[in-house]
Amino acid sequence: MPCGCSAWVAKMGSATAEQTPLPEKTRLYGVCDYYDAESLLTGDERRVLGRLRSFLDREARPVLADYWERGEFPTHLEQPLIDLDLMEPAEGGALRPRSTPARGIYQGFRIFELARTDASLATWYTAQAGLFRTAIRVGASAEQQEKWMPQVIDFSLKGVFSLTEPESGSDIAGGLSTTARREKTRDGDIWVLDGAKRWIGGAATADVLAVFARDVADGQVKGFLVDREADGVALEKIRGKTSLRMMQNAHITLSSVRVPESMRLHNVNSFRDVAAMLRAMRSDVAWIATGIQAGAFEAALSYVTGRHQFGRPLGSFQLIQEKLARMLGNVTASLSLVVRLTEQQAKGIYRDQDSALAKMQTCLLMRETVALARELVGGNGITLETDVARFHADAEAVYSYEGTHDINALIIGRALTGVSAFAP
Incomplete structure (x- = not known):
């Protein structure tokens, strides 16, 4: 459902109110990008995002409700999404030579576009383009990066970030219990890993797992690329x-x-x-939370401008308009926050408290936005028909992963006061 519709401005009900509908938008992001953050994108970047928009509207939207209800991923969309060449579009395919990284603002809007369609699609793509790529960019040596990064960009090496454990989520820094033991062999040193990881999205279709384990020799955390099909690796789908x-x-x-x-x-x-990886990746989740808000807002807006009750469009009622205004305020505030954070990171400014603030606040606003969307759609808001129920449910997972609200608040509080409130 297009974001740039002028029909969202309903009649105010007052005979003296001036009727001034918004003009039609030619931008990708219309009313949900109220302050026109899209203007920061280049024409080439917008064209790439336009290709993504067309694909999502044509191929993804029609099947999402069915796959969501079945609890299955639409794997037939994976290769076409990869073929869109979104991570580092080649020269002539839109943005720049592959040797030059895509701008952060483009990467953010790429996540935003995916999330405003579906949170699982955004999570699947950023598992490779954000989490796994960051593991290689930050964790690999120069020689390893030279070998692996081109394969990461074109998805010929698919990987997932495997940090969270069954008994350690928020306390993973001190609670990480997966172990790594170094052994010398005739063919060179090897590491023996024992433990468990949980909530690892996309692991079943990855080539390698970026596993973080504690070295038994020095107690420090190390990182490893583990073949998904290696002896001793067992994967179980989390159900329910x-x-x-x-x-x-x-x-x-x-x-x-x-x-x-x-x-x-x-x-x-x-x-x-x-x-350092988490610091860089947390901003991706803030973009997802912002995109979810835009998707829920658009779905609710489409519903209230098309449905009639008591002989009038739902959008003509004052209480409906008040909720729409609050939702738009949340989306606008969130988009402004992630855009500014992205601009800071483009300058090389990466601080824990900055990404923590963006993740915390966008997710807090996301929760309110999807709840308001659910209210606006009424009883139909608990069905998959309007898309609102999907956004409403998926928001809960995004609210928790990459740092809960409380953990991010404590990171910010530590920066503000100079005193850590984390449990020893």
């Missing part, structure tokens, strides 16, 4: 989810898994190095 139902999350068990030294991420030598 009520959020992100399309995303396939796995419980991974590692039993004496042998990994060569060449597959260790050579720049990961403590949890401090993992934290």
